[in-house]
Amino acid sequence: MHLPYFSLRDYFFKKYGKRVQKITVSLPFTCPNRDGSKSKGGCSFCYDGSKPLRIDSGKDLKIQIKEGIEKAKRKYGEDILFIIYYQSYTNTYGSLDYLKEVYNTALQFERVVGIDIGTRPDCMPEEVISLLVDYCKKGLEVWVELGLQSANFETLKKINRAHGVSDFIEAVLRIAPTPLKICTHIIVGLPGEDKRDFLETAKLVASLPVEGIKIHPLHIVKHTPLARVYQKNPFPLLDFEEYVKICADIIEILPPKVVIQRITGEIEEDLLIAPYYCSPKYKNKVIKAVEEELKFRGTRQGSKASRSYLLNKAINS
Numbered sequence: 001m002h003l004p005y006f007s008l009r010d011y012f013f014k015k016y017g018k019r020v021q022k023i024t025v026s027l028p029f030t031c032p033n034r035d036g037s038k039s040k041g042g043c044s045f046c047y048d049g050s051k052p053l054r055i056d057s058g059k060d061l062k063i064q065i066k067e068g069i070e071k072a073k074r075k076y077g078e079d080i081l082f083i084i085y086y087q088s089y090t091n092t093y094g095s096l097d098y099l100k101e102v103y104n105t106a107l108q109f110e111r112v113v114g115i116d117i118g119t120r121p122d123c124m125p126e127e128v129i130s131l132l133v134d135y136c137k138k139g140l141e142v143w144v145e146l147g148l149q150s151a152n153f154e155t156l157k158k159i160n161r162a163h164g165v166s167d168f169i170e171a172v173l174r175i176a177p178t179p180l181k182i183c184t185h186i187i188v189g190l191p192g193e194d195k196r197d198f199l200e201t202a203k204l205v206a207s208l209p210v211e212g213i214k215i216h217p218l219h220i221v222k223h224t225p226l227a228r229v230y231q232k233n234p235f236p237l238l239d240f241e242e243y244v245k246i247c248a249d250i251i252e253i254l255p256p257k258v259v260i261q262r263i264t265g266e267i268e269e270d271l272l273i274a275p276y277y278c279s280p281k282y283k284n285k286v287i288k289a290v291e292e293e294l295k296f297r298g299t300r301q302g303s304k305a306s307r308s309y310l311l312n313k314a315i316n317s
């Protein structure tokens with residue numbers, strides 16, 4: 001509870017009084033910029049739909065959840081709660097019947113208090129929002145993870161996101177009046193961007209009714225379009241110290257109530273090209289270094305909350 005930012009762990013303890021463990025599952029979804037409906041080839045940084053490597057998306061969902069719960073209990077004991085996290089690809093990109101079937105599966109397990117749906121801003125039609133709101137009415141906590149990555153439209157085009165900044169804002173504003181909670185993903189260090197771009201992205205997120213954020217350093221993963229570009233023409237990536245400082249700058253900008261769910265990103269070493277600190281063995285070092293940086297500065301989350309956030313707060317108070 002002494003972190004200089006509002007972590008997911010602290011959020012869950014505050015709300016439930018105990019540990020809540022996310023159980024990550026993977027299903028054979030796709031996404032609109034892989035199947036050709038918007039584009040092909042996917043986002044340039046994306047490896048296999050950002051699927052957790054240790055999970056087989058062909059495995060029966062019930063078995064995935066059961067195994068995840070058993071593993072968490074072995075590690076943290078029996079007295080914990082669970083949120084089922086549908087992570088890979090776009091988990092709202094399917095028929096309503098299929099979505100209902102896969103979300104309902106989570107409810108068959110005891111001590112599941114919520115679901116967490118990884119998706120894109122342009123894949124949240126009203127019928128999916130209504131379906132998810134129904135789970136909230138049943139008492140579940142429902143998070144929707146919307147990838148933004150950057151608030152720079154030129155960057156979004158370059159990385160083949162196949163959606164705009166306005167799609168993100170529009171999705172947030174449509175979801176915000178509902179009980180669904182929004183978590184945004186951003187990437188720090190995308191090609192062609194500098195500190196001003198990273199902070200601009202953070203300020204946009206800070207000014208919107210978003211409840212959570214995941215901050216990732218750009219990392220180059222083998223077998224991705226970005227890896228091919230990087231191997232042909234290497235471009236500068238943020239080094240450890242640069243990332244730590246910028247991550248701390250972003251945390252200072254974010255409103256104190258935003259749950260910071262992640263401040264680094266990692267991929268198995270045999271798939272990682274660069275930077276080295278995105279290997280799992282450096283994960284805790286990055287987290288610790290960001291905490292130390294904020295302590296050294298004597299600042300914390302919200303110390304430099306953006307003017308638009310403060311304005312928003314004043315208008316709504």
Ligand code: SF4
Nearest residue numbers: 031042043046049089
């Ligand atoms: S990051 Fe998401 S939207 Fe982009 S290609 Fe991967 S699964 Fe599709």
